[in-house]
Amino acid sequence: MTTNQTPIIVMGVSGSGKSTIGALLAEKLEQEFIDGDALHPEENRIKMAAGIALDDADRTPWLNNIGEKLSDSNKAGAPVIIACSALKRSYRDLIRSHEPDTLFVHLTGGKQLIGERMAARKHEFMPTSLLTSQLATLEEPSSDEHVLLAEVAHTPEQIVSDLLEALNH
Ligand SMILES: Nc1ncnc2c1ncn2[C@@H]1O[C@H](COP(=O)(O)OP(=O)(O)OP(=O)(O)O)[C@@H](O)[C@H]1O
Numbered sequence: 001m002t003t004n005q006t007p008i009i010v011m012g013v014s015g016s017g018k019s020t021i022g023a024l025l026a027e028k029l030e031q032e033f034i035d036g037d038a039l040h041p042e043e044n045r046i047k048m049a050a051g052i053a054l055d056d057a058d059r060t061p062w063l064n065n066i067g068e069k070l071s072d073s074n075k076a077g078a079p080v081i082i083a084c085s086a087l088k089r090s091y092r093d094l095i096r097s098h099e100p101d102t103l104f105v106h107l108t109g110g111k112q113l114i115g116e117r118m119a120a121r122k123h124e125f126m127p128t129s130l131l132t133s134q135l136a137t138l139e140e141p142s143s144d145e146h147v148l149l150a151e152v153a154h155t156p157e158q159i160v161s162d163l164l165e166a167l168n169h
């Protein structure tokens with residue numbers, strides 16, 4: 001179904017399932033999926049691979065790039081879905097300054113489960129040790145933000161089916 005397409009950020013800490021859920025949701029909504037990991041400048045990847053958390057200055061160009069992609073795709077009539085941690089309110093505000101219609105899907109869950117999933121997977125640059133900083137940095141979206149919540153303990157199929165229902169698909 002191609003109606004009701006909207007620009008979407010699938011957000012949450014590292015290992016919460018942004019790439020997994022984003023790709024599956026995009027397939028169902030017939031929208032293009034972009035993994036925000038692929039948009040990080042090389043310096044950011046090197047920093048994270050060394051176990052050093054990014055700071056606001058590191059993330060700003062990356063968030064601007066993501067916001068522009070959402071806005072350009074929406075203007076072109078084919079809004080994309082992007083996986084992006086978007087941990088702080090100010091980061092989401094920056095994305096919204098590019099594309100005010102952005103819907104945020106927040107994948108929420110406990111540290112133990114997410115840590116176990118991170119330890120069990122292979123990632124190009126993100127070490128499990130950065131999960132503590134990711135959780136400390138996270139500012140949960142508040143009710144005035146355009147956000148849907150999803151619980152990471154559910155299966156990807158269940159999460160996406162609930163999201164489709166919330167989006168009236
Ligand atoms: N709902 C789920 N149920 C079970 N396993 C899941 C679920 N979501 C993701 N996973 C698994 O957990 C791991 C982390 O998922 P994924 O890589 O999608 O997270 P991410 O948020 O994109 O991580 P990062 O931001 O660090 O790239 C993967 O091995 C994935 O297969």
Ligand SMILES: O=C(O)[C@H](O)[C@@H](O)[C@H](O)[C@H](O)CO
Nearest residue numbers: 013014015037054059085126
């Ligand atoms: O804002 C950040 O600290 C980063 O975006 C991280 O969240 C990683 O990119 C991602 O989680 C690893 O894939």
